[in-house]
Amino acid sequence: xxxxxxxxxxxxxDPETQNNQGFAMAYRHAAAYDHAGAELVACADIVEPNAxxxxxxxxxxADGVFEEYLDMVTAVEPDIVSVCTPPPTHADIVTDIARSxxxxxxxxxxxxxxxxxxxERMVEVCDEEDVKLTFNHQRRFGRGYRRAKELLDxxxxxxxQRVECAAPNIYDYGSHSVDLCNYFNDExxxxxxxxxxxxxxEDLWFGAHNENQTLTSWRYENGVYGLATTGIGADLVNCHxxxxxxxxxxxxxxxxxxxxxxxxxxxxxxxxDDEWEHVDCDGEGLHGLDSREFGRVxxxxxxxxxxxxxxxxxxxxxxxxxxxxxxxxxxxxxxxSRRHGRVELPLDIEDNPLDALIEEGTLTPEPAED
Numbered sequence: 371x372x373x374x375x376x377x378x379x380x381x382x383x384d385p386e387t388q389n390n391q392g393f394a395m396a397y398r399h400a401a402a403y404d405h406a407g408a409e410l411v412a413c414a415d416i417v418e419p420n421a422x423x424x425x426x427x428x429x430x431x432a433d434g435v436f437e438e439y440l441d442m443v444t445a446v447e448p449d450i451v452s453v454c455t456p457p458p459t460h461a462d463i464v465t466d467i468a469r470s471x472x473x474x475x476x477x478x479x480x481x482x483x484x485x486x487x488x489x490e491r492m493v494e495v496c497d498e499e500d501v502k503l504t505f506n507h508q509r510r511f512g513r514g515y516r517r518a519k520e521l522l523d524x525x526x527x528x529x530x531q532r533v534e535c536a537a538p539n540i541y542d543y544g545s546h547s548v549d550l551c552n553y554f555n556d557e558x559x560x561x562x563x564x565x566x567x568x569x570x571x572e573d574l575w576f577g578a579h580n581e582n583q584t585l586t587s588w589r590y591e592n593g594v595y596g597l598a599t600t601g602i603g604a605d606l607v608n609c610h611x612x613x614x615x616x617x618x619x620x621x622x623x624x625x626x627x628x629x630x631x632x633x634x635x636x637x638x639x640x641x642x643d644d645e646w647e648h649v650d651c652d653g654e655g656l657h658g659l660d661s662r663e664f665g666r667v668x669x670x671x672x673x674x675x676x677x678x679x680x681x682x683x684x685x686x687x688x689x690x691x692x693x694x695x696x697x698x699x700x701x702x703x704x705x706x707s708r709r710h711g712r713v714e715l716p717l718d719i720e721d722n723p724l725d726a727l728i729e730e731g732t733l734t735p736e737p738a739e740d
Contacts (some may be wrong), residue, residue, distance in 0.1 A: 380455035395501030461488035563702030
């Protein structure tokens with residue numbers, strides 16, 4: 371079988387740099403494609419030295435280096451393109467590539483995009499063009515999260531009643547956390563969201579605003595409830611994810627995000643138990659085996675799932691429809707704050723409610739110090 375070919379948009383600068391301007395995700399994606407047996411054939415970055423450095427690192431030929439992503443996909447016609455640019459650029463890049471008639475699949479970094487209309491547009495265009503669109507919610511492939519789901523599916527805590535999560539914010543990091551809540555609830559869709567937020571100190575991640583604190587609740591169509599606490603209020607949930615069942619509770623990452631530990635991240639307490647029982651996760655923590663490695667294990671598994679979906683013409687767990695359900699809860703939380711009330715889903719907005727509240731002066735975060 372001919373190897374799946376992969377290409378990259380947005381290589382980024384020095385791969386060792388990891389901060390709120392970038393985490394060298396193209397390098398991490400590239401390592402995962404390499405581990406999955408895919409061939410790395412091209413890259414594009416508007417900063418030409420970045421693209422050349424990436425190509426040199428991954429032994430991509432000189433004729434596979436581009437500044438313009440459409441020039442790249444037209445010339446190379448890769449099977450899969452990874453989009454690793456900031457969120458506000460995602461929709462235009464994804465839809466342009468989908469309409470190029472040159473690729474089978476696009477694997478995009480999260481969050482999906484910066485406005486709800488763009489989020490929906492990405493999914494619609496890729497559906498129209500029959501291009502597989504996936505998003506890198508790789509945490510769902512971690513041992514701790516997988517084994518929590520196995521415990522739930524085996525009936526160890528009875529029927530699922532509530533899913534909870536804590537995160538530094540609900541948009542950037544929180545997109546993983548809400549996606550996990552949906553994963554535990556069999557990819558169910560929320561029917562309403564109610565939330566309040568606080569944003570007094572500017573917090574920009576990849577050029578996008580993230581609130582300082584939220585308290586968010588939602589209900590799924592199957593009657594299961596969701597709860598998220600973020601920022602300085604995250605201690606209320608006090609673990610990465612919690613599954614509350616009719617006969618017990620499962621916790622992943624007790625103490626997250628303020629007292630994070632990577633040992634014994636998964637535990638269960640059934641009704642009648644006096645103590646928590648820790649569940650072995652083969653040494654994997656909340657973020658993988660070693661977060662400094664480019665091809666850390668969660669991303670390896672996520673991209674292997676994407677490659678397999680292209681090879682077998684199947685559907686990846688990371689498909690855009692699943693990502694859309696999580697993103698709708700995130701935008702619904704911000705919209706609830708704007709409306710001062712519960713928001714019924716599906717969303718009927720086009721913009722970004724948090725950005726709008728800032729632009730109109732309702733929220734006035736203090737600028738961050740350089």
